[in-house]
Amino acid sequence: MPDCIIVGGGVIGLLTARELHRSGLDVLIVERGKLGGESTWAGGGIVSPLYPWRYDDAVNVLAEKSKRIYPELCAALLEETGVDCELQHSGLLITHDEELQQAQRWAEQYGVSLQHITTARSLQEIEPQINPRFDRGIWLADVDQVRNPKLVEALRKSCDVDGISYREHSEVQQLLIETGRVRGIQIDGSNIMADKVVIASGAWSARVCAEVADIDVAPVKGQMIMLKTEAGLLDTIVMSQGHYVIPRRDGYVLTGSTLERTGFDKTLSSQARDELLQYASELVPCLTDYAIERHWSGLRPGTSKGIPYVCEHDEIANLYIHAGHYRNGIVLGAASARLMAEIILQKTLSCHADAYKMTSPH
């Protein structure tokens, strides 16, 4: 019998499993599909909230802690598995400055480098391919990116190397609760008992714990396109009005993303595809010369304020909720998993955790 079952093998479940395993727990991840195959695979991998100053401190505290964990995490994963997560320092160039004061206050509070750009030429010095019609902006030089599918591959291999058990294509149908505490889960009519259970089921988390908790997590669809360009065409992540282009090392450029509250439907639309292509060429005109290689969508685990649940259930002992990371599961994930493990293992917490409890607004 495992010490702990994690329901969901996205980035949140995988990172939580890693933290718990490193503290000596015997962990089993139970995943309905493939490890990392949902929102985690679909994301852009920007290791920063898009407009951090719009978020509550509860989000920024975890984001800033995570940013410091990623270099050490990716180096360890490379060493253990040989997979390079392509963590790279791309910077984030925002092509408008209307929120400069809020941005500067946030940068000062968290000790982040922020530069106000006031000419088209200075923007082009940072990213030569940017549309010359932009003439002001905000430059966050320290923003990193990881390549999500590589992060998933590395985390999966690290489970194999470290001996973390996982079961794919296994849907948890029920949580087993008895006399005020969780006892395990049910899959395909059979029970797997465990001392502790963590719900890390992304957009599906409210469904998975519907019988025992009413949590504010709902799917928010995001569509993304990927263009094939030559390596080195773009240096930086460029963003305008919520849309961005992310250059990967080998020349692929991702453009995202839509925000659609249409339930669990992941259908792609040609309208979104065309709009994303238009945003891409508006930000970086030369992208019109390149073909769309792929178009996909993912379901973000949305909460109202983007604040995740990182907590034990209020009334059911040993049942934990680790979900609702919305647009920031990659950036928050590393620190959030550490905090979740500290709560589970009753260790000293690395930050205040009240904002992540079931009773707090999310």
Ligand SMILES: Cc1cc2nc3c(=O)[nH]c(=O)nc-3n(C[C@H](O)[C@H](O)[C@H](O)COP(=O)(O)OP(=O)(O)OC[C@H]3O[C@@H](n4cnc5c(N)ncnc54)[C@H](O)[C@@H]3O)c2cc1C
């Ligand atoms: C287009 C797009 C762009 C994004 N860009 C970024 C970005 O740049 N930076 C960033 O930080 N974040 C980004 N995100 C958000 C980020 O991807 C998510 O916050 C993160 O992946 C959530 O991870 P998760 O593990 O909670 O969810 P998921 O990755 O969805 O994993 C949950 C898992 O639970 C499984 N599951 C569900 N129900 C059950 C069940 N009953 N039994 C067993 N398993 C179950 C699912 O199959 C799934 O694999 C983006 C998301 C999208 C869609």
